[in-house]
Amino acid sequence: xxxxxxxxxxxxxxxxxxxxxxxxxxxxxxxxxxxxxxxxxxxxxxxxxxxxxxxxxxxxxxxxxxxxxxxxxxxxxxxxxxxxxxxxxxxxxxxxxxxxxxxxxxxxxxxxxxxxxxxxxxxxxxxxxxxxxxxxxxxxxxxxxxxxxxxxxxxxxxxxxxxxxxxxxxxxxxxxxxxxxxxxxxxxxxxxxxxxxxxxxxxxxxxxxxxxxxxxxxxxxxxxxxxxxxxxxxxxxxxxxxxxxxxxxxxxxxxxxxxx
Amino acid sequence: xxxxxxxxxxxxxxxxxxxxxxxxxxxxxxxxxxxxxxxxxxxxxxxxxxxxxxxxxxxxxxxxxxxxxx
Numbered sequence: 001x002x003x004x005x006x007x008x009x010x011x012x013x014x015x016x017x018x019x020x021x022x023x024x025x026x027x028x029x030x031x032x033x034x035x036x037x038x039x040x041x042x043x044x045x046x047x048x049x050x051x052x053x054x055x056x057x058x059x060x061x062x063x064x065x066x067x068x069x070x071x072x073x074x075x076x077x078x079x080x081x082x083x084x085x086x087x088x089x090x091x092x093x094x095x096x097x098x099x100x101x102x103x104x105x106x107x108x109x110x111x112x113x114x115x116x117x118x119x120x121x122x123x124x125x126x127x128x129x130x131x132x133x134x135x136x137x138x139x140x141x142x143x144x145x146x147x148x149x150x151x152x153x154x155x156x157x158x159x160x161x162x163x164x165x166x167x168x169x170x171x172x173x174x175x176x177x178x179x180x181x182x183x184x185x186x187x188x189x190x191x192x193x194x195x196x197x198x199x200x201x202x203x204x205x206x207x208x209x210x211x212x213x214x215x216x217x218x219x220x221x222x223x224x225x226x227x228x229x230x231x232x233x234x235x236x237x238x239x240x241x242x243x244x245x246x247x248x249x250x251x252x253x254x255x256x257x258x259x260x
Numbered sequence: 261x262x263x264x265x266x267x268x269x270x271x272x273x274x275x276x277x278x279x280x281x282x283x284x285x286x287x288x289x290x291x292x293x294x295x296x297x298x299x300x301x302x303x304x305x306x307x308x309x310x311x312x313x314x315x316x317x318x319x320x321x322x323x324x325x326x327x328x329x330x
Contacts, residue, residue: 023328033326048327051268051320052294054287061325063293077330087300091322094295094302104330112330136329162329189329211328 007239009043009206011184012100012132012153016071018043019201019231021186022224023211026163030064032220037070040224044071046102046209048078049092067097073134075102080109082121089126101126102156102188103135112162116143120150127151136188139173141180148181155181156209159200160190163212167192168199178204194223194230201234202242263315274313281308287321295322 009016022042027033037045047062074092079085082105089101103122107115119135120143126133127150134154135147144155157177160166167190168174178185184206191197197208210227217223262273267287274283280303284291296303297320303311313319 024326025328027326046328047324049295049322050325051322052289054268054270054289054321061323067324072324074324075327075329077327090302091295091297091320092324094304095324096305097324102329106330209328215328 007235009184011134011206014071014100014132016043016207017041018228019207019235020197020228021046021073021188021207021209022214023209024062024065025211026215027220028215030062033215034065035221036214036224037065039221040214040228042070042224042228043207044073044100046073046075046211047092048075049088050078071100072098073100073102074098075136076104076122079104079122080106080115080118082118082125085118085122086125089122089131090129093131099130099132101131101133103133113138113158116140119143120146123147123150123152134186139170139177141173141176144177144181144185148183152183154184154186154206156186156188158189159187159196162189164190165192165213165216166190167196171199171203174200174205175203194226197227198230198234198237201231202237204238207231263313265313265315265317265319267319268321278313279309280311280313280319283313283319284308284321289321293323296320297322 009019020042021044023046076085076088085103085105105115105118106112114136123133123135132153135152136156137143139157147155160169186207187200187205188209191210192213200208214220214224261276263276265274291308299318
């Protein structure tokens with residue numbers, strides 16, 4: 001009997017080695033970021049596309065971080081329309097490092113919650129152009145289903161608004177999305193601590209994306225490792241299947257043979 | 261003779277007849293670590309050496325930076 005079945009995460013036909021996706025923003029330095037990646041060994045890392053700073057020495061911001069060691073998940077952060085997201089996605093793909101795209105179309109500047117219509121429209125366009133599309137979405141169950149129907153290779157509902165580390169605000173909706181959507185569900189945004197990541201994996205999420213909770217921890221590489229371990233524990237628990245809940249207490253020690 | 265273009269939104273004088281590859285050298289940008297959009301058209305890396313900068317060009321030079329979500 002094998003204790004663990006073959007349990008690879010596959011998105012758009014690509015095998016992803018870890019169920020932790022690691023953001024690369026808001027880190028104190030590239031050295032700290034590199035140490036976190038080394039410590040967590042994430043399955044993918046997210047990146048944004050921005051203008052080069054031409055006033056400096058022409059070096060790109062992530063120089064010193066070895067991008068070739070990771071599966072890259074570029075995002076369309078900064079877009080508030082489908083058109084802007086599509087443009088950023090094309091620019092990202094032109095770098096020649098990844099066909100994955102995390103679609104983000106912001107619908108509200110204060111909460112950074114996604115625009116449902118723009119997200120759906122950008123997803124359709126990019127799927128038609130051959131991208132492996134992973135849209136960031138709210139925890140709305142029907143929107144997640146629509147994104148799947150539009151050809152998303154995975155859907156990425158948020159736990160709480162981006163960067164807040166408020167944790168799991170609507171566990172029921174996340175569970176319903178996991179049940180209803182046939183492609184991998186990746187909980188993105190708002191997670192604060194590893195126990196929440198474990199919880200996501202326990203209820204059947206395929207992976208989590210964590211950025212701020214690691215980047216702004218007091219010891220980011222240690223927190224990165226903790227998230228990686230939590231994701232593994234949560235996934236194993238999901239595969240193992242939880243014990244039934246009973247309201248009557250049942251002793252775990254033998255009832256017989258207690259010394260008189 | 262120079263001509264004026266906009267690079268990442270900023271006006272810039274470029275020698276007439278310059279290619280995009282020459283512009284990158286001038287800006288000390290590695291062609292391996294940039295994506296160029298010329299008037300909203302994305303160029304393939306192989307095109308940098310053969311594409312000349314034209315007066316009035318809107319050039320966007322972008323690449324990956326750190327980011328998680330929005």
